[in-house]
Amino acid sequence: MTGQPVLAAEGLRVEHGRRATLDVSTLAVEAGEVLALLGPNGAGKSTLLRCLALLERPTAGVVRFHGEPLDWRSAVAYRRRTTMLFQEPLLLDTTVFENVATPLRLRGVRGPEARRRVDGWLERLGISGLARRQARSLSGGEARRVSLARALVGDPELLFLDEPFSALDAPTRVSFIGELAGLLAEQPTTTVFVTHDVGEAEALADRIAVLLGGRIQQIGPIEAVLERPADPEVESFIRSGRLPRRSAPDMSDKRAPSAGRSL
Amino acid sequence: MDVLLNAIVSAVRLLLSGDPEVLRVMALSLQVSLTATALSMLVGVPLGTWLALARFPGRALLLAVVNTGMGMPPVVAGLIITVMLWRSGPLGPLHLLYTPTAIVIAQFTLAAPIVAGLTAAAMQQLNPKIRLQILALGATPGQSLWLLVREARLPLLAAMMAGFGAVISEVGASMMVGGNIAGQTRVLTTATVLETSKGNFDLALALGVLLLLLVYSVNLCVTWIQQRGRPL
Numbered sequence: 471m472t473g474q475p476v477l478a479a480e481g482l483r484v485e486h487g488r489r490a491t492l493d494v495s496t497l498a499v500e501a502g503e504v505l506a507l508l509g510p511n512g513a514g515k516s517t518l519l520r521c522l523a524l525l526e527r528p529t530a531g532v533v534r535f536h537g538e539p540l541d542w543r544s545a546v547a548y549r550r551r552t553t554m555l556f557q558e559p560l561l562l563d564t565t566v567f568e569n570v571a572t573p574l575r576l577r578g579v580r581g582p583e584a585r586r587r588v589d590g591w592l593e594r595l596g597i598s599g600l601a602r603r604q605a606r607s608l609s610g611g612e613a614r615r616v617s618l619a620r621a622l623v624g625d626p627e628l629l630f631l632d633e634p635f636s637a638l639d640a641p642t643r644v645s646f647i648g649e650l651a652g653l654l655a656e657q658p659t660t661t662v663f664v665t666h667d668v669g670e671a672e673a674l675a676d677r678i679a680v681l682l683g684g685r686i687q688q689i690g691p692i693e694a695v696l697e698r699p700a701d702p703e704v705e706s707f708i709r710s711g712r713l714p715r716r717s718a719p720d721m722s723d724k725r726a727p728s729a730g731r732s733l
Numbered sequence: 734m735d736v737l738l739n740a741i742v743s744a745v746r747l748l749l750s751g752d753p754e755v756l757r758v759m760a761l762s763l764q765v766s767l768t769a770t771a772l773s774m775l776v777g778v779p780l781g782t783w784l785a786l787a788r789f790p791g792r793a794l795l796l797a798v799v800n801t802g803m804g805m806p807p808v809v810a811g812l813i814i815t816v817m818l819w820r821s822g823p824l825g826p827l828h829l830l831y832t833p834t835a836i837v838i839a840q841f842t843l844a845a846p847i848v849a850g851l852t853a854a855a856m857q858q859l860n861p862k863i864r865l866q867i868l869a870l871g872a873t874p875g876q877s878l879w880l881l882v883r884e885a886r887l888p889l890l891a892a893m894m895a896g897f898g899a900v901i902s903e904v905g906a907s908m909m910v911g912g913n914i915a916g917q918t919r920v921l922t923t924a925t926v927l928e929t930s931k932g933n934f935d936l937a938l939a940l941g942v943l944l945l946l947l948v949y950s951v952n953l954c955v956t957w958i959q960q961r962g963r964p965l
Contacts, residue, residue, distance in 0.1 A: 525865050550871035560866040563884055572880075573870045624871065 474537050476501045476660045477522060477628060482531035484517050484684075492517045492528070492684045499628075502658040506671035506692075509681035510707060515664040516632050518681065522662060523554050523630045535628075550577055553626040555634045559617035561605035566597065566616050569605055573624040591619040595649070611642040618650070631663035635670055647673050668708055672696070680704050740938030744946070747939050754916070755943070762920040763947060765833050766901040769840035773848045773896050778889065780845075781852025782878060786864070796853060802846025807839075811906030814839040818910065831912040836920065839906035844896035851895060855888035856881065890959040894952055901948055921947070 475498035484492035492514040499505050507515040520526035522533055524545045533540045540548055553573070561569050567588060574584045592598045595615045600608065608616065614634075621629065634650075635643045651674055654661060665671055671678050672692060679689040680699075688700035699705035747755050784796050816822055818830040818838075829835045863884060867877045882889065904922040911918035913927060921944040928937035 520865070523869060525868060546871065546873050549869060552869075554866070554869035556862055556866055558860070558862065560860065560863050562863075562880065563886075576871045576873075576876055620870070630869075 473501070475499055475534075476536060477662070478534040478537075479518075479522060480532050480534070482518070482521055482533070483529050484514070484521065484526070485529040490529075490684055492521070494518060494531070494684075494686055497679065497686065497689070499660055499662055501660055503676045504654060504661040504663065504674050506675035506678045507662065507664045507681055508666070508668065508671050508678050508707075510666055513666075513681040514684035515666075515681050517684075519554075519630055519632050519662060519664050523552060524548055525554070550624070551626065552628040552630060553621040553624060554630040554632065555617060555621050557633045557637050559610075559613035561608070561613055561616060561620075563606060564604070565601070566592070566603050566605060566608070567601040569616055570619045570623050573620060577624065587623055588619075591623050595619050610638060611646070614638065614642070614646055615649075618646075622653070627660065629659050629661040629663075631661065633664050633666070635665075636667070650674065668696070680707065682707065736934075736938065739935060740942050743935055743939035744942035747943065755940075757916065758919050758921055758924050758940075759943060759947060761833060761918075762901060762922070762944070763951075765836045765907075765920065766840060766897060767951075769837045769844055769900050770848075770893060770897040772837070772841045773844035774893055776841075777845045777848025777892070777896070778852050778882060779878075781849040781854075781892075782856050782882065784849065785853040785856030786881075796850075799846050799850045799853065803850045805843060805846065806905065807843060807903035807907075808905035808909065810842045811839050811909030814842060814906065815909050830910065831914060831918055833911070833918055835910040836907045836918060839910045840900035840903065843903060843906060844900045847899055848892045848896045851892035852885075852889060855885040855892065858888070859884055887959055890955055894955050897951060897955075898948065901944070901951075 477499040479494055479497040482492060482494040482497070483490055497518075507518060509515050517526060521528045521531075524533065524540060524542070527542065535548060535551075562572060570588045570591060571584050574580070574587060579587070589598070589601075592601055595618060597612065597615050597619065600612060600616065605613065605616065635647055638646060647670060654674070661674075663670075663674065675692055677690060678692050678695045680687045680695060682703055688695055688704045695704070696708060699708055780799070784792065784799065814835065815830065817824045818827070818835055819825055829838070859881065864877065864881060867880050872880060902922065904926055907913075907918075907920050908923050908926065911920070911923065913919050913923040919927075921940055925937050925940040925944065928934075928940060
């Protein structure tokens with residue numbers, strides 16, 4: 471890794487009462503990479519993601535974007551260069567077109583330019599036919615695609631994903647992971663995504679940060695972390711999240727969806 | 734049953750006769766109640782949203798005050814406003830007692846807590862993550878508030894109807910601060926009470942039917958707006 475990281479965190483700490491739910495001394499995300507924050511429920515993954523997205527105020531620490539420290543006064547400007555997908559699609563109660571156009575409207579982009587960009591993303595994700603439909607009438611998979619189009623329509627420099635596949639049924643999940651992997655391969659976007667699923671991390675990530683008890687226990691390239699866990703805790707978590715295989719995994723095609731291999 | 738049927742026939746006759754006094758009373762009822770409801774929306778929606786979303790010491794206490802205000806008896810509101818508008822009261826120099834403006838103030842006092850309380854409940858019903866999602870899409874605090882209000886528009890319209898229903902139908906406050914002066918502060922409810930006290934039950938019932946028709950017409954419009962585009 472060379473050059474300045476796109477995103478960095480230093481001394482990030484979140485306390486609830488006297489208890490620290492997050493304690494991350496350093497974290498750096500390089501341009502174009504996909505970093506998976508992997509860990510069990512309650513490990514602090516989503517809290518870390520919300521702090522990085524400036525959606526939660528940490529008790530202490532600093533987040534840097536292209537080396538510049540972020541504060542809450544610059545939060546809106548920063549969020550307009552990033553985007554976040556949650557576990558649920560969280561669509562607004564309006565049409566599909568209006569949902570996808572919302573980030574553009576919030577930035578003052580309207581008229582033919584907004585229409586062109588929205589239509590482009592709807593077409594790219596194969597949901598042009600849904601444009602006039604009310605969001606509440608969509609199926610789970612359709613709603614998920616609309617939320618992805620809405621997240622990407624603003625051309626974000628940073629993509630935050632908070633367990634975006636966990637609420638989907640298995641076939642939709644596999645297809646959605648494949649689509650996302652394809653989009654990221656086509657248009658590399660620096661991505662931080664939260665998952666408790668080792669298979670999802672294998673399918674999408676370049677690097678993995680394993681969080682246990684609010685701390686990053688190990689961070690590194692996916693092969694290194696999966697094959698050489700730093701300590702027994704990490705090893706135990708990774709083993710618990712992977713089914714035994716008949717042969718050694720083929721890591722050359724790491725963007726292929728492998729959700730079926732995980733728990 | 735005959736009495737009610739006669740009342741409906743009388744109400745229709747009153748309407749068709751174009752009696753200027755009846756039309757004036759109806760127009761004033763509509764004017765003061767719609768103004769009071771609009772003002773209560775302007776204050777109640779931001780107040781209710783703030784109470785629902787902000788976290789500060791004493792929030793529960795304030796919510797309880799608003800919720801208590803939702804059940805405030807109109808005569809009590811009328812009495813408080815009357816005392817404030819007396820010549821010796823804090824608002825005395827404005828000389829508003831026994832004017833339509835005084836009725837608007839009294840009705841606003843009744844409707845604002847209803848709108849604020851129901852707004853707070855509506856906002857708390859929204860998925861808490863939708864607020865984070867809206868911020869993550871790049872919304873400023875003002876844009877975020879607008880989108881949240883839009884998300885809660887169905888219960889907010891219901892809050893508006895509840896506020897309007899409470900004030901158009903109240904009589905105690907309007908009577909106390911307005912004085913039921915013919916041609917000036919007489920509204921449908923105070924006129925109905927007056928005619929009842931005079932023993933003119935037919936006319937009182939006809940005025941009551943006109944009041945119901947008025948409330949129904951307003952609520953029909955709001956319900957139509959509320960239900961547009963909703964699945965059957």
